[in-house]
Amino acid sequence: MGRNSPEHRRRCPPRPPPRRHGPQDMASLPIPDELLAEIFVRLPTPTDLVRASAACVSFRRVVADRSFLRQFRKLHAPPLLGFLGPHTGFDPAERPHPSASAATAVALAADFSFSFLPAPDPAHRWVVWDVRDGRVLLRGMPLENSHGVVFTETVVCDPLHRRYLMLPSIPDDLAASVEGLRPRSCEIFLVPEGGDESTTAEETSFRVIWVGHYEDKLITYVFSSSTRHWQAIRSLTWTDLSAGLLSSTETTLFCRRQYVYGCFYWLPNSKHGIKMLVLNTRKMEFSIAEPPAEPKVCYRHITMVEAGEGRPGLVVLTYGPRGHIYTIWRNNNGSSSQWQKDKVIPPSPGSGYVLRHSMGTHLLLNHWGLSFDEELCPDLCTLDMKTLQIERVCASTAQSFAYSNYPPSLSSPTVSNGH
Numbered sequence: 001m002g003r004n005s006p007e008h009r010r011r012c013p014p015r016p017p018p019r020r021h022g023p024q025d026m027a028s029l030p031i032p033d034e035l036l037a038e039i040f041v042r043l044p045t046p047t048d049l050v051r052a053s054a055a056c057v058s059f060r061r062v063v064a065d066r067s068f069l070r071q072f073r074k075l076h077a078p079p080l081l082g083f084l085g086p087h088t089g090f091d092p093a094e095r096p097h098p099s100a101s102a103a104t105a106v107a108l109a110a111d112f113s114f115s116f117l118p119a120p121d122p123a124h125r126w127v128v129w130d131v132r133d134g135r136v137l138l139r140g141m142p143l144e145n146s147h148g149v150v151f152t153e154t155v156v157c158d159p160l161h162r163r164y165l166m167l168p169s170i171p172d173d174l175a176a177s178v179e180g181l182r183p184r185s186c187e188i189f190l191v192p193e194g195g196d197e198s199t200t201a202e203e204t205s206f207r208v209i210w211v212g213h214y215e216d217k218l219i220t221y222v223f224s225s226s227t228r229h230w231q232a233i234r235s236l237t238w239t240d241l242s243a244g245l246l247s248s249t250e251t252t253l254f255c256r257r258q259y260v261y262g263c264f265y266w267l268p269n270s271k272h273g274i275k276m277l278v279l280n281t282r283k284m285e286f287s288i289a290e291p292p293a294e295p296k297v298c299y300r301h302i303t304m305v306e307a308g309e310g311r312p313g314l315v316v317l318t319y320g321p322r323g324h325i326y327t328i329w330r331n332n333n334g335s336s337s338q339w340q341k342d343k344v345i346p347p348s349p350g351s352g353y354v355l356r357h358s359m360g361t362h363l364l365l366n367h368w369g370l371s372f373d374e375e376l377c378p379d380l381c382t383l384d385m386k387t388l389q390i391e392r393v394c395a396s397t398a399q400s401f402a403y404s405n406y407p408p409s410l411s412s413p414t415v416s417n418g419h
Contacts, residue, residue: 070203085396135206154167160405167223218237301318307361359402362384
């Protein structure tokens with residue numbers, strides 16, 4: 001008698017199906033918030049964290065905790081969300097860029113028209129002058145004939161949270177050192193977060209630097225949001241910085257400010273040699289750096305970049321028969337003899353990319369395609385120096401500033417209340 005015969009089935013009734021456990025039987029112990037926080041802080045991008053927080057109330061509670069967000073922001077740099085023009089407003093990243101959804105959310109939540117700012121002096125308008133870490137620095141510029149303006153109204157604001165701080169005027173006793181003198185050029189800019197040695201600084205603390213390039217010397221003032229005061233950095237003549245560095249009676253010696261690993265670099269103006277001016281923002285000290293001796297190119301074709309392991313790099317653009325070639329030089333200890341050729345990025349035929357500057361380990365490129373027209377808005381793209389992948393962000397004006405920030409649900413104010 002087989003197992004499948006009728007007689008066997010009558011004698012051995014089939015076993016009942018296994019009992020299915022109800023939801024109450026399947027309930028598991030809840031994951032502690034501390035463990036969830038350890039998991040979430042390791043998510044690769046802020047966008048991933050936003051998606052996780054939307055899954056359930058308990059996840060959202062962990063992500064919304066201020067101490068968790070502070071830790072996450074410390075470990076993850078804010079993503080590039082788009083570009084902010086001096087007069088044209090905000091152009092958010094567009095799909096398929098990975099930050100497109102966060103950029104759209106910020107564009108809806110922020111006020112990039114700066115209507116929350118007080119009006120500047122009559123016959124002036126606010127002009128975007130610098131953008132860093134979610135903050136925007138604006139100057140009140142004359143509607144007409146702004147050439148030669150040295151000191152003017154300045155405000156630092158957070159357009160996402162609609163907060164601002166009006167900077168006081170540079171005191172007369174400090175400004176007296178340049179009274180009656182006209183700089184060859186002057187600039188005012190924000191110091192990136194992490195530019196000082198403090199690790200417990202409030203997220204609303206920032207510094208602003210004013211630099212005047214005069215015929216025979218360099219004048220610098222620093223504003224701290226913590227003290228609400230300006231202070232002067234020791235004035236240096238060009239010969240103080242480097243023997244044989246001659247002053248200019250026509251134009252500035254250095255141009256195109258770059259930021260890498262806690263230092264600002266001014267690239268050499270091609271008319272006046274190949275040295276670079278460096279400002280260490282931790283020590284607030286200027287020095288002169290020697291670029292690699294080999295590349296002899298126009299300053300418009302070089303830019304600084306973070307080459308990894310805390311070492312600065314220099315990207316040199318040259319032209320080959322098949323397109324642009326990027327050569328990356330890496331510096332070991334700051335001297336010209338320690339520059340080493342790191343890698344060469346092969347050309348992309350007919351690409352039409354123009355080098356602008358760097359953002360950390362990425363290059364920022366303008367893309368006009370095959371027809372170059374400065375009147376048109378180019379596509380703005382990034383080139384990852386590690387993967388060599390080019391990614392389109394959006395179309396914007398060639399003079400726009402890169403705007404990086406966290407999605408609204410993960411951000412906190414970067415400027416304290418106080419006008």
